[in-house]
Amino acid sequence: MQTNSVAAAYDKWAPVYDLVFGGVFKNGRQQAIDAAEKIGGRILEVGVGTGISLPEYANDTRLVGIDISDAMLDKARERVRKLGLSHVEAIEVMDAEHLVFADESFDVVVAQYVVTAVPNPEAALDEFARVVRPGGEIIITTRIGAEGGLRGQIEKTLMPVTSKLGWRTEFPYGRYEAWAAKQPNVTLLEHRSLPPLGHFSLIRYGKRHAA
Numbered sequence: 706m707q708t709n710s711v712a713a714a715y716d717k718w719a720p721v722y723d724l725v726f727g728g729v730f731k732n733g734r735q736q737a738i739d740a741a742e743k744i745g746g747r748i749l750e751v752g753v754g755t756g757i758s759l760p761e762y763a764n765d766t767r768l769v770g771i772d773i774s775d776a777m778l779d780k781a782r783e784r785v786r787k788l789g790l791s792h793v794e795a796i797e798v799m800d801a802e803h804l805v806f807a808d809e810s811f812d813v814v815v816a817q818y819v820v821t822a823v824p825n826p827e828a829a830l831d832e833f834a835r836v837v838r839p840g841g842e843i844i845i846t847t848r849i850g851a852e853g854g855l856r857g858q859i860e861k862t863l864m865p866v867t868s869k870l871g872w873r874t875e876f877p878y879g880r881y882e883a884w885a886a887k888q889p890n891v892t893l894l895e896h897r898s899l900p901p902l903g904h905f906s907l908i909r910y911g912k913r914h915a916a
């Protein structure tokens with residue numbers, strides 16, 4: 706997968722994205738937002754897409770949304786304007802693997818259904834850990850692929866098709882575990898299963914002060 710082809714795929718999804726993926730991820734999004742609001746403050750939504758989750762955040766949060774697809778962000782900008790979402794600080798085109806923000810400049814980083822779409826997910830996770838402050842959280846909703854077996858084989862076979870559509874089917878939880886094991890200041894706080902079918906998860910990491 707390459708960033709420009711992922712952006713092109715989501716540019717094509719933009720007109721119908723909310724219709725196709727609005728309902729199916731609604732419950733997971735709300736669980737992520739509820740978790741983020743427990744910390745509150747300045748929140749970065751990575752892969753904010755059409756901004757479908759923005760109206761659901763409390764008015765006393767400050768939201769920054771970034772995404773690689775300008776067409777998806779056009780929808781987000783329109784939503785912010787139409788609904789008068791004054792708690793949205795900025796909406797910007799940006800690659801999750803190369804965030805322009807200063808270290809420790811957010812209280813929470815939320816990434817909903819985006820990590821498996823990024824060409825180098827570990828580079829994006831590194832960036833999330835860099836820009837979140839100690840005591841803050843990284844909150845991810847994500848598809849979790851099988852570790853092997855028949856479902857693993859099917860997911861591997863589907864990869865050439867789904868990567869053209871903008872996401873990976875093959876993405877075992879072990880990949881998150883391997884990333885977290887290398888982080889000196891990041892701790893897994895929670896891993897809970899999400900609908901539909903339990904093929905998705907909500908993962909919360911906490912950032913500690915450097916030792």
Ligand SMILES: C[S@@+](CC[C@H](N)C(=O)[O-])C[C@H]1O[C@@H](n2cnc3c(N)ncnc32)[C@H](O)[C@@H]1O
Nearest residue numbers: 715752754772773774800801817818819822823
């Ligand atoms: C499945 S959509 C999820 C959108 C939204 N978060 C939601 O809950 O519906 C994945 C989003 O991630 C964005 N994305 C993919 N790769 C990205 C990257 N490298 N940097 C930033 N955003 C990216 C896509 O453009 C798309 O809007």
